Amino acid sequence: xxxxxxxxxxxxxxxxxxxxxxxxxxxxxxxxxxxxxxxxxxxxxxxxxxxxxxxxxxxxxxxxxxxxxxxxxxxxxxxxxxxxxxxxxxxxxxxxxxxxxxxxxxxxxxxxxxxxxxxxxxxxxxxxxxxxxxxxxxxxxxxxxxxxxxxxxxxxxxxxxxxxxxxxxxxxxxxxxxxxxxxxxxxxxxxxxxxxxxxxxxxxxxxxxxxxxxxxxxxxxxxxxxxxxxxxxxxxxxxxxxxxxxxxxxxxxxxxxxxxxxxxxxxxxxxxxxxxxxxxxxxxxxxxxxxxxxxxxxxxxxxxxxxxxxxxxxxxxxxxxxxxxxxxxxxxxxxxxxxxxxxxxxxxxxxxxxxxxxxxxxxxxxxxxxxxxxxxxxxxxxxxxxxxxxxxxxxxxxxxxxxxxxxxxxxxxxxxxxxxxxxxxxxxxxxxxxxx
Amino acid sequence: xxxxxxxxxxxxxxxxxxxxxxxxxxxxxxxxxxxxxxxxxxxxxxxxxxxxxxxxxxxxxxxxxxxxxxxxxxxxxxxxxxxxxxxxxxxxxxxxxxxxxxxxxxxxxxxxxxxxxxxxxxxxxxxxxxxxxxxxxxxxxxxxxxxxxxxxxxxxxxxxxxxxxxxxxxxxxxxxxxxxxxxxxxxxxxxxxxxxxxxxxxxxxxxxxxxxxxxxxxxxxxxxxxxxxxxxxxxxxxxxxxxxxxxxxxxxxxxx
Numbered sequence: 001x002x003x004x005x006x007x008x009x010x011x012x013x014x015x016x017x018x019x020x021x022x023x024x025x026x027x028x029x030x031x032x033x034x035x036x037x038x039x040x041x042x043x044x045x046x047x048x049x050x051x052x053x054x055x056x057x058x059x060x061x062x063x064x065x066x067x068x069x070x071x072x073x074x075x076x077x078x079x080x081x082x083x084x085x086x087x088x089x090x091x092x093x094x095x096x097x098x099x100x101x102x103x104x105x106x107x108x109x110x111x112x113x114x115x116x117x118x119x120x121x122x123x124x125x126x127x128x129x130x131x132x133x134x135x136x137x138x139x140x141x142x143x144x145x146x147x148x149x150x151x152x153x154x155x156x157x158x159x160x161x162x163x164x165x166x167x168x169x170x171x172x173x174x175x176x177x178x179x180x181x182x183x184x185x186x187x188x189x190x191x192x193x194x195x196x197x198x199x200x201x202x203x204x205x206x207x208x209x210x211x212x213x214x215x216x217x218x219x220x221x222x223x224x225x226x227x228x229x230x231x232x233x234x235x236x237x238x239x240x241x242x243x244x245x246x247x248x249x250x251x252x253x254x255x256x257x258x259x260x261x262x263x264x265x266x267x268x269x270x271x272x273x274x275x276x277x278x279x280x281x282x283x284x285x286x287x288x289x290x291x292x293x294x295x296x297x298x299x300x301x302x303x304x305x306x307x308x309x310x311x312x313x314x315x316x317x318x319x320x321x322x323x324x325x326x327x328x329x330x331x332x333x334x335x336x337x338x339x340x341x342x343x344x345x346x347x348x349x350x351x352x353x354x355x356x357x358x359x360x361x362x363x364x365x366x367x368x369x370x371x372x373x374x375x376x377x378x379x380x381x382x383x384x385x386x387x388x389x390x391x392x393x394x395x396x397x398x399x400x401x402x403x404x405x406x407x408x409x410x411x412x413x414x415x416x417x418x419x420x421x422x423x424x425x426x427x428x429x430x431x432x433x434x435x436x
Numbered sequence: 437x438x439x440x441x442x443x444x445x446x447x448x449x450x451x452x453x454x455x456x457x458x459x460x461x462x463x464x465x466x467x468x469x470x471x472x473x474x475x476x477x478x479x480x481x482x483x484x485x486x487x488x489x490x491x492x493x494x495x496x497x498x499x500x501x502x503x504x505x506x507x508x509x510x511x512x513x514x515x516x517x518x519x520x521x522x523x524x525x526x527x528x529x530x531x532x533x534x535x536x537x538x539x540x541x542x543x544x545x546x547x548x549x550x551x552x553x554x555x556x557x558x559x560x561x562x563x564x565x566x567x568x569x570x571x572x573x574x575x576x577x578x579x580x581x582x583x584x585x586x587x588x589x590x591x592x593x594x595x596x597x598x599x600x601x602x603x604x605x606x607x608x609x610x611x612x613x614x615x616x617x618x619x620x621x622x623x624x625x626x627x628x629x630x631x632x633x634x635x636x637x638x639x640x641x642x643x644x645x646x647x648x649x650x651x652x653x654x655x656x657x658x659x660x661x662x663x664x665x666x667x668x669x670x671x672x673x674x675x676x677x678x679x680x681x682x683x684x685x686x687x688x689x690x691x692x
Contacts, residue, residue, distance in 0.1 A: 040626075085616070085617075086616070086621070089615070089616040089621050089625050090625075090626065091626065092626035092627045093626075093627070098614075099614035102613060102614040102615075103613050103614055106613040165626065165627065210661070243683075245660070245682060245683050246681040246682055246683055246684070246689075246691075247680065247681065248679065248680020248681040248682055248691055248692055249660060249680070249681075249682040249683065250661070250692070251660075253660065255683060259595075262595070262596060262597075264597045264658065264685075266658070266660065275660070276656060276657065276658060278596070278597050278600065278651075278656065278658060280595075280596040280597070286472070289462075289464030289465065289466070289470065289474075290464075290466075290467055290469055290470040290471075291464055291465040291466070291467050291470070291518075292464065292465075294467070313469065314467060314468065314469035314470075315469040316469055316470050316471040316472070317471070317650075321469075322654055324654075324655075340655070342654050342655040342656065344651070344654075354651065354656060356654075356655045356656050356657070358655075358657065358660075358661075359655065390502060390505065413502060418498035418499075418502070436498055
């Protein structure tokens with residue numbers, strides 16, 4: 001009798017502990033889920049709120065006409081676009097078509113930044129810029145309304161972002177109202193960007209370069225690709241396979257692969273230009289100095305007829321050396337920093353294990369060097385008095401607005417740190433400062 | 437007879453080790469970016485005569501570069517920032533190098549200096565030296581660590597080429613306006629990487645993954661400017677199949 005009682009009590013206790021533990025665990029999972037859901041909700045509601053602010057702020061820039069008040073308002077527009085951008089990045093929209101919206105925001109941001117850093121009292125908004133702002137005002141109103149609609153649905157139907165996330169991860173979120181809402185916003189915005197911000201010449205040029213359409217030459221066959229790869233890399237590729245790029249690539253290319261050698265190389269279909277080369281192997285000792293390896297790298301470039309490149313940077317790491325070569329225009333004495341080639345050399349025998357040519361080919365052939373209107377001393381006088389200059393070069397760089405500008409590149413020391421400062425050789429504008 | 441032979445070798449060895457200490461420098465032209473014993477000696481000698489004030493760590497960075505150029509200027513040489521035969525000889529004549537002291541302290545990992553005219557024992561500090569990795573412009577050590585974690589979590593079973601390609605996709609996204617502008621923003625974007633979602637990103641990455649990240653930062657892009665990639669066998673999302681595909685590396689299809 002007593003025994004039975006003890007057994008019963010033990011059983012009861014066991015059952016009780018198990019249920020309690022399960023309940024506790026479930027509570028924990030639930031707490032975590034709520035926590036995540038709250039974070040998503042915060043990001044979303046903050047985004048819609050900031051979209052409201054953005055609309056109002058663009059509106060107030062329209063009402064102003066003086067430079068002094070306009071600059072802070074435009075800066076505020078710029079700040080809001082970057083806040084919204086950051087909120088979007090925190091939402092589980094990974095596979096939702098929302099990229100047009102983000103591109104549009106970036107454009108607004110860029111526009112407001114450009115105008116806000118300008119001295120608006122001496123150079124006020126042009127009529128064209130004013131029209132752009134008006135257009136943005138009405139467009140942001142549309143986006144705002146759409147986002148408010150989504151927000152209302154989320155609140156009214158108590159939709160959870162966590163459920164949404166799960167649906168989206170599997171990709172069957174077709175008939176989901178929120179997904180549709182976002183798709184609609186994105187679709188609306190798609191037209192806006194091209195309507196308001198006609199692509200500039202720079203942008204179209206950079207697009208064209210991205211597609212490597214300016215490269216000339218006839219299409220190469222797989223056999224020819226293999227031959228070029230062998231002579232370029234000085235590697236015997238007996239087991240190599242050649243494959244063509246897939247349909248979605250903006251520029252067609254051929255890939256030569258030799259798994260035995262861990263070798264892989266891409267060549268443009270048109271003209272067979274080497275885009276990149278990789279050869280991975282163990283390097284166990286260092287018998288060449290960095291300087292000797294640089295000589296090997298130079299010889300490699302010369303052998304492959306890449307003659308207008310000059311060594312810009314060298315770095316030794318465990319048994320290998322990396323080099324950046326930059327296009328150097330001898331007649332003008334100008335370094336074109338964008339058109340660069342990267343090489344990796346093994347320090348045991350000087351073999352070239354890596355090559356990247358895309359940037360070089362992308363910029364190939366279209367260089368227009370303006371005449372500097374400043375002398376080196378004039379440019380130097382624009383720098384801070386504490387700065388002690390060490391080296392000067394003439395360089396062609398891309399500034400923050402993606403424009404090619406001719407600059408004096410000054411490398412020197414300020415407060416025990418080395419800085420590189422780019423001064424526009426035509427306008428004297430400080431284009432870029434890098435801490436090295 | 438045999439004993440004599442061994443003795444000769446021993447004497448030769450002794451002589452060799454002595455002579456290398458006296459001649460110093462291995463004979464290579466030392467340039468910026470180099471790493472190793474010759475750089476240690478270069479820094480120590482430049483410090484001895486007051487040109488170099490930084491840490492003697494064998495890493496030929498900007499500090500060493502400016503010190504060497506100033507030395508070349510003061511001694512009437514061509515100012516090229518390269519330690520060639522003439523520069524090295526003038527430096528040897530002008531300075532001293534206490535190799536045992538310098539190498540000993542480097543091995544002990546303590547802070548020290550090597551100025552001439554000050555007793556050496558006063559130049560050692562009892563605190564650990566700070567190791568500074570040479571980093572590519574615009575990236576912190578932690579950015580690289582984070583990217584290596586992502587690459588390892590996402591593509592550790594892939595060929596090296598495929599790992600570089602994954603790192604390149606992260607970098608392409610940072611550049612692209614439709615994605616966040618930082619490494620952490622891109623990596624931790626919800627639903628962006630499976631390794632982040634299932635926690636595999638917190639596995640400890642190996643050296644290969646780090647190498648892949650460095651190569652991608654240096655400009656290698658086996659993905660040919662891709663923004664997405666997926667494994668066609670395991671991908672559950674229909675959307676990803678609609679992206680324009682560029683190429684396949686290992687298990688991954690890279691697309692725009």
